[in-house]
Amino acid sequence: MAINFLRLKNISPASGIYCKTWMYVEFTLEAINNFLVAMISIQRHTLVFRPNLFYIRLKLYLLYYLPLLFCIIYPTVFYMGAVVFYPCDEGQWNFTLNMCGDTICFLSNNEILAMYDWIVNSSLPIFIIMLANILLIIRVIKQKSRRQKALSWSKQRRMTLQLVGVSSLYLLTWLPTIISSIIQQITPSNYLYEVQEDFISDLTYLVCLLLPWMSLGLLPDFHKWMLRRYRHLTTWQNTIRPTI
Numbered sequence: 001m002a003i004n005f006l007r008l009k010n011i012s013p014a015s016g017i018y019c020k021t022w023m024y025v026e027f028t029l030e031a032i033n034n035f036l037v038a039m040i041s042i043q044r045h046t047l048v049f050r051p052n053l054f055y056i057r058l059k060l061y062l063l064y065y066l067p068l069l070f071c072i073i074y075p076t077v078f079y080m081g082a083v084v085f086y087p088c089d090e091g092q093w094n095f096t097l098n099m100c101g102d103t104i105c106f107l108s109n110n111e112i113l114a115m116y117d118w119i120v121n122s123s124l125p126i127f128i129i130m131l132a133n134i135l136l137i138i139r140v141i142k143q144k145s146r147r148q149k150a151l152s153w154s155k156q157r158r159m160t161l162q163l164v165g166v167s168s169l170y171l172l173t174w175l176p177t178i179i180s181s182i183i184q185q186i187t188p189s190n191y192l193y194e195v196q197e198d199f200i201s202d203l204t205y206l207v208c209l210l211l212p213w214m215s216l217g218l219l220p221d222f223h224k225w226m227l228r229r230y231r232h233l234t235t236w237q238n239t240i241r242p243t244i
Contacts, residue, residue, distance in 0.1 A: 001022050001025070001026075002098065002099070002205070005098050005099075006098075009096075010095055010096055011093075011095040011096070011097075011100055014095040016088070016090040016093055018100075019093045019095075019099075019100035020083060020084055020088070022099060022100065023083050023099065023100070023104055024079055024080070024083045024084050026099065027075075027079045027083060027104075028075050028076055028079045030204060031075035031078075031079070031121045031122075031125075032071060032072055032075050032076070033207065033208075034121075034122070034125035034126060034129070034170075034174075035070075035071035035072075035074070035075060035125050036068065036071045036072070037125070037129055037166070037170070038071075038124075038125040038126075038128040038129050038132070039067050039068060039071050040068075041128065041129050041132035041133050041136075041166075042128065042132050043063075043064060043067070044132070044136060045132065045135075045136055045139070046063070048136065048139075048140070049139065049143075075121065078121070082104075082106045082113065082117070083104060083105075083106070086105050086106045087105065088105035089105070092105070092108070097197065098197065098201075099201070101197075107185075111185060114185055115182075115185055118178060118181050118182055118185065122174065122177070122178050122181070123178050123182075126170050126171070126174045126175070126178065129166065129167060129170050130167040130170065130171055133163035133164070133166060133167045134163070134164075134167060136163060137159075137160055137163055137164075140159070162214075162215075165214050166211070166214065169206070169207060169210060169211060169214065170207065172203070172206075173203045173204050173206045173207050174203075174204060174207075176200045176203060177196070177200055177201060177203060177204055180192055180195070180196045180200050181196070184196070
């Protein structure tokens, strides 16, 4: 939808239903992504330090699958009520701006619900992602020190790079959006709104674009597989064949 707007320079189709659909899909998928990564960051502590806990089927469902299911169901239901079924004035949409002007009715008309959304659905998962990943690195170092084992950074380097990379990505992309949105709720500013609309709001798309490549790049055998594919391709292209 965003690419379609950038291609046409306007909203098409120009209707309130399309704008609500866009808002619902945008907000829901972003929240699901943030909640899932936050929950996985917490569950990684259990997978590293108490993996036997998930060998019991009941605990596996209660502590692993159920929280992940909640991360999908909760944003879907919340934004269904806050965006789709929330009473809205059709004249508020601006069909010349990205995301229809990003004027969500509940954000504009209900300060309590808007503040809850920014704190619980946006700020809290980002804070958990950064804190859980940093704490995991600290716990690994402390455990090795407690057991009086030499810390092999060659073995921990990949995990450290991955956790710091994920935390930094969410910090750099979401923190400006969260801060500017909370300021807008407290003291609205037209200048800040323009900056947020033109620059800040697009930063969150970097999570979708960069996170998969960051994860692939840190897989143990990914670089070797890419190198083998490259060598195979160059060898195939340079093979001398007889001409007919």
